[in-house]
Amino acid sequence: xxxxxxxxxxxxxxxxxxxxxxxxxxxxxxxxxxxxxxxxxxxxxxxxxxxxxxxxxxxxxxxxxxxxxxxxxxxxxxxxxxxxxxxxxxxxxxxxxxxxxxxxxxxxxxxxxxxxxxxxxxxxxxxxxxxxxxxxxxxxxxxxxxxxxxxxxxxxxxxxxxxxxxxxxxxxxxxxxxxxxxxxxxxxxxxxxxxxxxxxxxxxxxxxxxxx
Ligand SMILES: [Zn+2]
Numbered sequence: 195x196x197x198x199x200x201x202x203x204x205x206x207x208x209x210x211x212x213x214x215x216x217x218x219x220x221x222x223x224x225x226x227x228x229x230x231x232x233x234x235x236x237x238x239x240x241x242x243x244x245x246x247x248x249x250x251x252x253x254x255x256x257x258x259x260x261x262x263x264x265x266x267x268x269x270x271x272x273x274x275x276x277x278x279x280x281x282x283x284x285x286x287x288x289x290x291x292x293x294x295x296x297x298x299x300x301x302x303x304x305x306x307x308x309x310x311x312x313x314x315x316x317x318x319x320x321x322x323x324x325x326x327x328x329x330x331x332x333x334x335x336x337x338x339x340x341x342x343x344x345x346x347x348x349x350x351x352x353x354x355x356x357x358x359x360x361x362x363x364x365x366x367x368x369x370x371x372x373x374x375x376x377x378x379x380x381x382x383x384x385x386x387x388x389x390x391x392x393x394x395x396x397x398x399x400x401x402x403x404x405x406x
Pocket of ligand 1: 297298365
């Protein structure tokens, strides 16, 4: 098992056994938001901010819902009736919203996910849901790239998986060096894609095809 998948399953296992992470109550989460508002320099009791801690706690349930989703549940159904289709399946331009684990600031971009099926294919929307399951966590782009590829590799039988993420990191554009528009590209290849540079070129060509 590779390190990224191992750390993910170790985290899941930790939450279920050994030293479980205690999930704070809603009240505790809202109190923490009030503390951060004070830290930012504002008054959490002023009218415009009174309901903000409640809204932030609720928003977090959606922004970080990936912790409650697993690749096994998302990729549970394989369609085998595809007339022997076994060539590349690529879903590109999957928009994702994530948060960097260093500053808890958004990074936003597109995922391109491809695989060579062995025994049938998964529903195309499932690949987008899989990207979301990893995006909706505290992340680094590098880790997320590997996690998506390894999850497909682990749950489906494939001859190879290719994942490319292309994202803008708000921690670069609104804080730190403040460089707007800089894009970070990351790739991870397994199987055929890893072993054959021509397959990597094919993937990258398909990702770019039809674009200016
Ligand atoms: Zn950051």
